[in-house]
Amino acid sequence: MTGQALALKSEVPFPPSVGDFYLPSIVPWGSHDSLWFTKITVMVWVSAALIMIFFLLAYRNPKLVPTKAQWIAESAYGFVRNSIAVDMLGTRGVRFAPYLTTLLLFILFNNLWGIFPFIQISPNSHIAFPAFLALISYVIFNYVGIKKFGFRKYLRNSLIPPAPWFVLPILIPIEFFSTFLVRPFSLAVRLFANMFAGHMLLLVFTLGGFAMLNANALLAPISVLSWVMTVALTLLEALVIVLQAYVFTVLTASYIQGAEAEEH
Amino acid sequence: MELAAVSGSLAAIGYGLAAIGPGIGVGLIFASYIQSTARQPESGRMTLPYVWIGFAVVEALALFGIAFGFIWASGS
Numbered sequence: 001m002t003g004q005a006l007a008l009k010s011e012v013p014f015p016p017s018v019g020d021f022y023l024p025s026i027v028p029w030g031s032h033d034s035l036w037f038t039k040i041t042v043m044v045w046v047s048a049a050l051i052m053i054f055f056l057l058a059y060r061n062p063k064l065v066p067t068k069a070q071w072i073a074e075s076a077y078g079f080v081r082n083s084i085a086v087d088m089l090g091t092r093g094v095r096f097a098p099y100l101t102t103l104l105l106f107i108l109f110n111n112l113w114g115i116f117p118f119i120q121i122s123p124n125s126h127i128a129f130p131a132f133l134a135l136i137s138y139v140i141f142n143y144v145g146i147k148k149f150g151f152r153k154y155l156r157n158s159l160i161p162p163a164p165w166f167v168l169p170i171l172i173p174i175e176f177f178s179t180f181l182v183r184p185f186s187l188a189v190r191l192f193a194n195m196f197a198g199h200m201l202l203l204v205f206t207l208g209g210f211a212m213l214n215a216n217a218l219l220a221p222i223s224v225l226s227w228v229m230t231v232a233l234t235l236l237e238a239l240v241i242v243l244q245a246y247v248f249t250v251l252t253a254s255y256i257q258g259a260e261a262e263e264h
Numbered sequence: 265m266e267l268a269a270v271s272g273s274l275a276a277i278g279y280g281l282a283a284i285g286p287g288i289g290v291g292l293i294f295a296s297y298i299q300s301t302a303r304q305p306e307s308g309r310m311t312l313p314y315v316w317i318g319f320a321v322v323e324a325l326a327l328f329g330i331a332f333g334f335i336w337a338s339g340s
Contacts, residue, residue, distance in 0.1 A: 087313060189327060190327055193330045194327065197327070243316075250313055250320075251317060254313075
């Protein structure tokens with residue numbers, strides 16, 4: 001049993017806190033100070049394995065008239081290639097389509113744990129996973145820009161916008177701040193905070209229901225309303241999950257496009 | 265003389281204030297998208313990626329509010 005389920009059985013700790021995100025570890029079993037192998041780790045492995053196995057199976061024996069699995073795999077890849085990579089990066093963007101597809105699916109599968117019954121926490125609600133994904137995207141878009149223009153011209157392209165000379169002293173620090181510091185930070189924090197806030201919302205309404213049930217006879221019936229809200233918010237979370245996976249991918253594509261663009 | 269006293273955390277009020285700006289911003293983005301698509305329906309697909317980029321960039325401000333609430337929680 002996990003921390004959340006245990007909490008429900010004993011007296012309800014309300015409001016939920018950051019501590020609720022640290023699930024007890026699996027090896028060594030049940031300890032709270034070891035974070036090397038937890039349920040979160042297993043979830044990430046399972047989602048990575050699911051994606052790999054699915055795509056390997058779907059493409060093991062490709063047919064001209066696709067089977068169902070092949071059709072799903074092809075539409076996932078085709079969607080990212082056509083409506084993200086090619087739309088935003090032009091025909092040369094096809095070479096980024098494999099990375100963008102992997103990114104989208106990995107984030108999507110990891111986010112889906114957030115509403116998966118009995119698990120209901122996303123690995124992305126720990127900043128480490130979004131931060132590393134953002135780091136990969138950051139390295140890629142800078143590498144692409146530096147490879148295309150060389151270091152000095154890339155910096156000049158991305159830092160000096162076409163503007164009158166007297167505003168440049170203000171613009172260059174702002175451009176540097178926004179392109180090289182805020183971009184990776186906001187990419188990571190956006191995904192993290194969405195998953196974090198989503199899990200927190202579900203916790204507030206679930207635990208709030210139990211808290212009201214335990215409080216007094218007058219509040220007890222209202223707890224049903226709280227649990228109905230949990231169901232409604234789960235549906236909202238489903239929307240947020242898909243949207244954030246898409247947004248992360250689109251922003252990565254847009255940053256690559258910005259690094260590759262000739263003009264600012 | 266004390267006129268009013270507040271005990272406990274003001275973080276909720278702070279975050280409520282912080283959410284006003286991004287709320288208006290996200291509203292403006294979707295309002296513009298709906299308006300532009302109503303005027304020229306065939307441009308809907310073309311402008312959609314920019315809607316999501318704009319939405320994500322504006323939404324980030326509200327989400328920073330959540331993150332910094334916890335980062336600075338120990339400060340006071």
